[in-house]
Amino acid sequence: MDLEELYQEVILDHSRRPRNFGVLENADVLVHGDNPACGDEIHLGVHFGTDGKLQEIKFSGQGCAISQASASMMTMKLKGKSREEAAEMARTFKNLVTGESTDESKSLGDLQLLQGVRKFPQRVKCAMLAWRAVEQALAQTAGEATISTEIES
Ligand code: FES
Secondary structure, eight states, X not given: OOHHHHHHHHHHHXXXXXXXXXXOTTOSEEEXXXXXXXXXXXXXXXXXXXXXXXXXXXXXXXXXXXXXXXXHHHHHHXXXXXXXXXXXXXXHHHHHHHSOOOGGGGGGGGGGGGGGGGGXXXXXXXXXXXXXXXXXXXXXXXXXXXEETXXXX
């Protein structure tokens, strides 16, 4: 299987069967993310454990295959991580899709397959939608917020 086939398979699998999809009833932080370029949106809920880790994380909303797959893989990666680890992973992912792969990129696992979007600015927004939402969630301990892919963070 070449990289292109693997990409197709992983993206389609996650977009058809997104993991950690749904509304998180006990969310401490709820972030609504919007991509005005297409009208797609994500609702991300995070519940922090007493140890401060991202104990539960779920998303809902609708969007293209890339945004859904990115969100699905993101929740799998970040569940159980500390705030610092999650923020570091968000930075690593942003570097991957906007600039250069680094040694840290390997920690992203299957998410590395999304690096091809860096050639397409609109697609970068799709891939980043969930990550912008989680960056905002990590900046809070409680409450609701709204973010947009049009605002640089
Ligand atoms: Fe809307 Fe990708 S086209 S998030």
